[in-house]
Amino acid sequence: MNPHQVHLIRKSFAELGRHEHLAALVFYKRLFEIAPELRPMFKGDIEAQSKKLLDMLGVLIAMLERPLGLELELKAMGARHADYGVKDGHYAIVGAALLDMLQTTLDKDFTPETRAAWTALYGAVEMFMKAGAKEASEEHASHVAGD
Numbered sequence: 001m002n003p004h005q006v007h008l009i010r011k012s013f014a015e016l017g018r019h020e021h022l023a024a025l026v027f028y029k030r031l032f033e034i035a036p037e038l039r040p041m042f043k044g045d046i047e048a049q050s051k052k053l054l055d056m057l058g059v060l061i062a063m064l065e066r067p068l069g070l071e072l073e074l075k076a077m078g079a080r081h082a083d084y085g086v087k088d089g090h091y092a093i094v095g096a097a098l099l100d101m102l103q104t105t106l107d108k109d110f111t112p113e114t115r116a117a118w119t120a121l122y123g124a125v126e127m128f129m130k131a132g133a134k135e136a137s138e139e140h141a142s143h144v145a146g147d
Contacts, residue, residue, distance in 0.1 A: 001124070005117035006064045012106055012114050013061050017054075019105050024050030027101035035093045041085055060125065071128050078132030086133070091126040098122060 001009075016023050028046055032039050042049055056077075063070040102118055103110045 001064070001117065001120050005120055008114045008117040009061060009064070009121055012102065012109065012118070013057065015109055016102070016105055020054050021050070023101055023105040024053050026104050027053060027097055030100045030104075031094065031097035034097055035090075038090065038093070060121075064121075070124075074125055074128035075132030075135065078129030079136035081129060082133035082136055088130055088133075091130065095119075095122045095126060 025046070028042070028050060060070065060073070063073060099115065099118060099122075102115070106114070
């Protein structure tokens with residue numbers, strides 16, 4: 001991601017923060033419309049889960065200028081999410097719900113250029129989280145084989 005894309009993501013996330021409660025609920029509503037089979041993965045209060053989503057996005061965005069730290073955080077997150085039952089195919093669904101939420105919440109401020117920046121960010125998130133899940137799975141398999 002280039003510096004201009006980082007700027008667009010930060011600017012749009014700040015705007016999203018003004019509508020954070022609505023934005024997160026829009027995300028989960030859209031996610032469960034696209035993939036109702038994912039609903040059982042979210043056992044807790046969806047309001048609390050919504051806050052976690054936005055907090056996590058904030059942490060990731062704060063780390064955009066620290067690519068190695070961001071990569072390590074995303075890999076660790078991918079390993080945790082694999083433990084929750086997240087599969088590789090779920091990432092595209094979540095990405096679609098995220099972009100839909102941004103479009104709905106930001107409306108005219110979600111320009112094609114801003115969409116491209118968020119798409120690039122989510123591509124990196126997906127890539128590193130999948131890598132972290134794979135590494136954790138391989139590590140687990142080697143421990144099991146070694147036992």
